[in-house]
Amino acid sequence: MSLLITTLIIRILWFVSFASCYSRSLVDISNRYVVTLRPNTIIAEHxxxxGRLNDDSYAFDRVSxxxxxGDFRGYAGHFSETLVAELKKHPDVITVEKDRVWQLQGLERQRRSPWGLHSISHRGGKTGCTYLYESSAGSGTYGYVVDGGIRATHVDLVGRVTMGYNAVKDRPFKDTDGHGTHVxxxxxxxxxxxAKKCNLIAVKVTDAGGGSGAAVVDGYTWAFNDIVSKSRQAKAVINVSISGHSFPALDAAIAAAYKQGVSTVVAAxxxxxxxxxVSPASAKGAIAVAAMNTRRGRAKTSNYGADVAVFAPGTWVLGADSSTDGAGALRSGTSMAAAYVSGLVLYFKGINDLKDAAVTREYLIKTAVQGLVKNTAGSPNLLAYNGCGK
Known part of the structure; x- marks a missing residue:
């Protein structure tokens, strides 16, 4: 007898130093820096x-x-210490950051659904196995998954996945560890x-669980520009189920996207x-999601605080896996909680006129149920809810 559940994976999605966990062949961030410029700086003129970027005798100093x-401008490259010192003094430059490796942290009734779906469709937030939702189910909306790729042929997703952009230039455009497919x-x-009828766009920024900060910002920038160029602000969300130490370049990109009406949901x-x-949970305009466990308490590893927007189910969450077209896996973490909320954002955008990021965030928070989560540790006590009245 075949089993849908093939693995149990509990992830800590946190980036670590390059030297401690990754070989040079996986992600080369040696002497690579991310430079954030003042808003609306013309990059070419900068x-x-x-000087060193325009002198061929300095072969090492090159932009990648x-x-x-929006008004966010920046670039990344492998730079010498001499150039880094020059850039830090340049009047166009806000920050120069050492790049890092990042890791992956009418109503319809679906019976025998995973507990997380039951939770977000019932006001009481209790565990169960029935998911209630409106039949539109995110039809005509677009979910941009900034992650490790998606197995587009998986039976749970087939026919609705577009392979959008691969920011990991030397790696194949596929999900190698299952995280992106699960999300x-x-x-x-x-x-x-x-949002069972939405369209998915894969944006690959990690491989085998790790990726550079430059790749994350690059992939996020591509997703933003694709949304804006196609006027999808009212019908799209960017999900970033990645977390790490403070990274101002990524935070600035998300804040700039928010001002342009683009919704971004992130793992706390x-x-x-x-x-x-941490980033990107601290980014202005980001919808940062903390994880709730099956007992309606804050998951013990979940981050917390005033920058959290809402809680969502985030432990023992059943979803698709990339190992085969029919595989599933149980995973835990704020990545899963963020994914549920991204789906909820698309569900809401499919049935309401949520024209931009500010209106979307306000509606999500207004719809959430208050006072159900235990041990919020100073976070807003709001549990994501789809408003189905149960």
């Missing part, structure tokens, strides 16, 4: 003003990524998902610390 997102299935899977992080100290 680069022209940096350019970032333009995508919670957002929009036919069986496991909240799994280090049991205040979310204001």
């Amino acid at each position: 680069l022209a003003s940096v 990524h350019n970032f333009t997102l 995508a299935s919670l957002m929009c899977g036919t069986l496991f998902g909240v 992080g799994n280090a049991n610390i205040d979310a204001r100290t």
Whole structure:
């Protein structure tokens, strides 16, 4: 007898130093830096003003990524210490950060659903196995999954996945560890998902669980520009189920996207610390999601604090896995909680006129149920809810 549940994975989605966990062949961030420029700086003019970048005798100093997102401007590259010192003094530059490796942290009735789906469709937030939702189910909406890729042929997702952009230039555009496929299935899977009829766009920024900060910002920038160029602000969300130490470049990109009407849902992080100290949960405009366990308490590893927007189910969450087209896995973490909320954002956008990020965030918080989560540790006591009246 075949089993749908093939693995049990409990992830701590946290980035660590390059030397401690990853070989150079996986993610090369040696002497790579991410530079954040003042808003609306013309990147070409700035680069022209940096002498070493225009001198062929300095072969090491080269730009690998350019970032333009709303008024956010920046770039990344492998730079010598001499150039880094020059950039820090440049009048166009706000920050110069050492790059890091990041890891992956009419009503319809679905019976025998995972407990997380039951929770977000019942006002009491209790565990059960029935998911109630309106039949529109996110039809005509778009979920951008900034993660490790998606197995587009999985039975829970097949026919609704577009392979959007691969920011990990030297790696194949596929999900190698299952995290992105799991997240995508919670957002929009036919069986496991909240918005069962939405469209998914894969944006690969990690591989085998790790990726550089430059790749994350690059992939996020691509997703933003795709949404804006296609006027999808009212019908799209970007999910970033990644967390790490404070990274101003990513926070600035998300804040700039918010000002342009683009909704971003992020994982609060799994280090049991205040979310204001990590990225991207601390980004202005981000919808940071903390994890609730099956006993309606804050998951013991979940980050917390005033920067959290809402809680959502985040332990023992059943979703799709990338190992085969029919595989499933149980995973825990704020990645899963964020994925549920991204699906909920798309569900709401499919049935309401939520024209931009500010209106969307306000509606999500207004709809959430108050006072159900135990041990919130100073976080707003709000549990994500789809408003189905049960």
